[in-house]
Amino acid sequence: MHHRATSRRTLLTVTAAAAAAAVTGVSTPARALSDDDAAPAARDEKLRRLIAGMSLEEKVGQLFVMRVYGHSATAPDQADIDANLKEIGVRTAAELVERYHVGGIIYFAWAHNTRDPRQIAELSNGIQRAGLAQPTPLPLLISTDQEHGIVCRVGKPATLVPGAMALGAGGSHADTRKAAQIAGAELAAVGIRQNYAPVADVNVNPANPVIGVRSFGSDPQAVAALVAAQVKGYQGAGVAATSKHFPGHGDTAVDSHYGLPTITHTRAQWAELDAPPFRSAIAAGIDSIMTAHIVVPALDPSEDPATLSRPILTGILREQLGYDGVVVTDSLGMEGVRTKYGDERVPVLALKAGVDQLLNPPKLDIAWNAVLRAVEDGELTEARLDASILRILRLKTKLGLFREPYVSVSDVNRTVGGAAHLAHADRIAEATTTLLLNEGGLLPLSRRSHGDVLVVGADPASPSGTTGPPTTTLATAFTELGFTATALSTGVTPTAAKIEQAVAAAAGKDVVVVGTYNVSATSPQRTLVARLVATGVPVVTVAIRNPYDIAHLSGQRATVAAYSWTDVELRAAVRVIAGAARPKGRLPVPVQRADDPARVLYPVGHGLSYA
Numbered sequence: 001m002h003h004r005a006t007s008r009r010t011l012l013t014v015t016a017a018a019a020a021a022a023v024t025g026v027s028t029p030a031r032a033l034s035d036d037d038a039a040p041a042a043r044d045e046k047l048r049r050l051i052a053g054m055s056l057e058e059k060v061g062q063l064f065v066m067r068v069y070g071h072s073a074t075a076p077d078q079a080d081i082d083a084n085l086k087e088i089g090v091r092t093a094a095e096l097v098e099r100y101h102v103g104g105i106i107y108f109a110w111a112h113n114t115r116d117p118r119q120i121a122e123l124s125n126g127i128q129r130a131g132l133a134q135p136t137p138l139p140l141l142i143s144t145d146q147e148h149g150i151v152c153r154v155g156k157p158a159t160l161v162p163g164a165m166a167l168g169a170g171g172s173h174a175d176t177r178k179a180a181q182i183a184g185a186e187l188a189a190v191g192i193r194q195n196y197a198p199v200a201d202v203n204v205n206p207a208n209p210v211i212g213v214r215s216f217g218s219d220p221q222a223v224a225a226l227v228a229a230q231v232k233g234y235q236g237a238g239v240a241a242t243s244k245h246f247p248g249h250g251d252t253a254v255d256s257h258y259g260l261p262t263i264t265h266t267r268a269q270w271a272e273l274d275a276p277p278f279r280s281a282i283a284a285g286i287d288s289i290m291t292a293h294i295v296v297p298a299l300d301p302s303e304d305p306a307t308l309s310r311p312i313l314t315g316i317l318r319e320q321l322g323y324d325g326v327v328v329t330d331s332l333g334m335e336g337v338r339t340k341y342g343d344e345r346v347p348v349l350a351l352k353a354g355v356d357q358l359l360n361p362p363k364l365d366i367a368w369n370a371v372l373r374a375v376e377d378g379e380l381t382e383a384r385l386d387a388s389i390l391r392i393l394r395l396k397t398k399l400g401l402f403r404e405p406y407v408s409v410s411d412v413n414r415t416v417g418g419a420a421h422l423a424h425a426d427r428i429a430e431a432t433t434t435l436l437l438n439e440g441g442l443l444p445l446s447r448r449s450h451g452d453v454l455v456v457g458a459d460p461a462s463p464s465g466t467t468g469p470p471t472t473t474l475a476t477a478f479t480e481l482g483f484t485a486t487a488l489s490t491g492v493t494p495t496a497a498k499i500e501q502a503v504a505a506a507a508g509k510d511v512v513v514v515g516t517y518n519v520s521a522t523s524p525q526r527t528l529v530a531r532l533v534a535t536g537v538p539v540v541t542v543a544i545r546n547p548y549d550i551a552h553l554s555g556q557r558a559t560v561a562a563y564s565w566t567d568v569e570l571r572a573a574v575r576v577i578a579g580a581a582r583p584k585g586r587l588p589v590p591v592q593r594a595d596d597p598a599r600v601l602y603p604v605g606h607g608l609s610y611a
Contacts, residue, residue: 047393051386054136059385060371061101062392063351065143065328065359068093069111071119073126080112088364093123097130097140100368103392104141106360107153107192109465114144114154117190117416121409124191128405139401141240141392143194146187147214148179149564150545155464156567157417158186161425164199164226165547166432166563168216168588169607173229175428176216180233180241182421188238189415191407193399196290196328198230200243200277201250203589206548206597210255213545213563217588218250219604220273224280231284240395243281245292245330246317247299247306248274256293256336260305263296270298279321287395288326289317291355293336304353307337308346313354326391328357332367344370351380356388429572434585435608436550437559442511442538444579444610445483450510450538453478453485456502457515458492458525458544460565467567470515470544477574478513492517494528502528506535513540513577514556517565519549521594529553542573547587551594551601561585582610 051059069083070076073093076084081091090096093105105127107113107120114120124142131140144153149163161179162170170176180198187195202223203215216226227243234241245256247270254261265273278289291307300311307313307329317323329350330337337346347358347367351374361367374380396402415421435443445453455478459469467473471487478485488505490498506512512532519525532539533555540558543549547561560583562573575581586607593599 043394043397044390047390047397048386050136050393051389054389056372056375056382058101058134058136059382059389060368060375062103062138062389063356063358063371063385064100064102064361064364064368065104065106065141065357066096066100066102066364067106067108067111067360068096068113071112071115071123073123073130077112093127094130097127097134100364101134102140103138104143104194104357107142107144109153109155117158117186117412118409120154120190120192121407121412125406125409128191132405138393139396139405141194141396141399141401142192143196144187144192145196146183146192147197147199148183149566149569150213150463152464152566154187154190154192155462155466159183159417159421159425160464160467160566160568162429162432162569163213163564163566164216165203165213165588166429166569166585167226168222169434169561169563169585170428170432171222171586171588172431173225175431176226177229177233178424179428180230181237182424184234184237184239186416186421189407189412193238193401194240194242194288194395195234196242196244197234198227198241198243199245200227200281201245201248202273202277203250204273205251205253206546206589206592207253208250210252210257211249215250217604218590219588220276222588224276227277228280228284231281231286235285235287238399240287240326240399241281242288242290242328243278243286244290245294246278246289247292247294247296247312248278249292249294250274252294256330257334260336260339261294262303263294265296265298267298270296275321278317282321282323286325287398288328288357289323290328290330293330293334304340304349305337307355308341308349308353310353318354324391326356326395327354329355329359331359332361338362343367347371348374348380351384351388356391425568426572429568430575430581431584432563432569433573433576433581433583434547434561434587435558435576435583436547436561436587436591436602436606437556438608439557441611442540442557443577445511445540445577446579447482451483452508452510453483454488454502454506454509454512455485455515456488456490456505456512456528456532457542458517459489459515460492460517460545463564463566468565470565470570473567473570474513474515474542474574477571478578481574481578481580483578490528492525494524499524499528499531503531503535506532506537509537511538511540513542515542515544515565516549516553517545519552521552523552526552529556540577542570542577544570547589548591551591561587579610583608
């Protein structure tokens with residue numbers, strides 16, 4: 001590694017107060033570069049001077065946002081040390097920062113970063129200590145995917161609010177903003193200051209395997225308004241919002257984690273269907289935008305993925321839409337971006353396209369050294385790196401990370417999972433539950449006539465690892481409302497034996513509630529519902545993910561859409577079914593007929609109410 005001008009503490013002096021903060025983890029004004037409210041020109045001049053003093057290696061590092069295993073920055077469990085050594089060549093998060101000077105770290109539950117709020121706060125503080133111990137002391141931008149709904153990295157006791165399509169069903173801009181404000185406040189409290197949300201994709205393809213209920217809906221203008229509301233909610237709480245996945249991932253039949261999707265929209269269709277939410281996010285002052293690993297031939301005939309496309313990222317996003325904030329790639333470990341080029345070329349091509357942050361490459365040493373060599377060989381200029389680093393440091397300054405890099409561990413529990421937040425989440429969720437079918441006015445259920453409830457169905461793994469299982473959550477919610485409820489998990493693909501067990505358990509019950517999950521034309525969940533209907537016991541289905549399930553089912557007396565299987569949405573569904581809350585949600589997407597997809601079974605805006 002080359003190191004030049006490594007003593008640069010004249011610009012960012014580590015004060016005695018900062019040293020104390022490094023020990024205690026208490027937020028303290030710690031940096032000479034702390035005037036985040038300064039005029040933009042004066043701020044940029046200070047940042048440019050700071051960048052000018054950085055070594056090339058430090059500059060390269062600022063562009064990367066990397067995963068790391070462990071609950072602690074310096075003392076992770078041995079299994080996490082082993083995983084770090086195998087994948088990254090370092091033992092800990094602190095070593096990762098020291099060796100590669102990374103500008104950010106992304107948290108994952110599976111990487112054991114998010115055990116509980118106090119632990120997350122301590123991990124964040126440890127990472128910031130490592131950043132401020134570098135030759136050029138810089139705070140890190142810690143990020144995660146906390147979309148809520150079906151994508152959550154931080155679970156209970158943190159407040160889990162309804163996900164995007166649920167909020168689309170609620171249709172309230174105020175509730176949508178409030179949900180993001182709550183989520184943002186809790187992320188900021190644990191030191192996560194960049195959230196990869198909200199999803200700005202318009203889900204116009206019911207078969208979309210990767211977006212679906214992560215989208216607010218199928219109407220571009222409705223999605224645009226809700227995206228803006230969440231941008232304001234998150235950023236008002238001190239967290240950088242990230243609209244994704246530019247230029248729009250809503251009409252794909254391929255999951256970009258495993259392949260490279262192609263969007264066949266014309267440029268005019270893109271402008272009408274895909275662009276409005278991103279325009280709205282930019283107008284709302286979005287701090288960062290994430291790219292999509294998708295091919296859009298109408299926008300770039302080279303058929304490079306958008307993440308690597310200069311016509312899309314510079315030509316459209318920067319120049320046409322006028323966006324000058326941070327552009328972050330989707331994960332560089334996804335197959336969609338690795339299909340056409342090797343891992344060595346991807347980060348260099350992304351930077352040439354106009355990207356600022358390179359997220360989670362599969363092999364950091366390969367990606368980091370590729371960028372370093374590209375500068376040394378003249379393929380990338382140092383000025384090109386400086387432009388991206390300026391955007392990144394502007395964002396860190398705006399978030400106050402130079403002034404207060406640490407969070408107060410002792411204050412975490414005052415914010416995270418607080419009673420007021422949980423109550424707001426329940427209220428918002430109640431307004432999202434959508435009643436699609438209610439034959440004969442079966443719902444709301446009466447405890448006198450339908451007090452003995454059997455709950456069966458799918459029990460997919462919790463999005464955050466901390467909620468569910470769904471059948472138990474549903475049964476518990478019924479019990480709390482005075483019903484007698486029994487839970488029986490039958491799974492996403494119930495076997496013949498499980499179906500027989502459910503049929504036997506239904507005998508003598510007053511009603512059967514079935515949690516359905518991504519029902520298809522060949523799903524054995526259809527057989528489960530049909531067999532239960534044949535018992536003569538009234539059947540209520542709860543679509544715990546996609547509202548499209550109802551198109552593949554028949555014979556049930558009532559159906560509600562919950563849009564996710566987190567506890568907050570399932571409890572709200574039960575309150576609606578039991579009459580403790582009224583159904584207010586309206587479909588934000590059309591449900592097409594299974595036998596004739598050209599015909600609509602339930603249109604956008606459909607949703608029943610109680611008389």
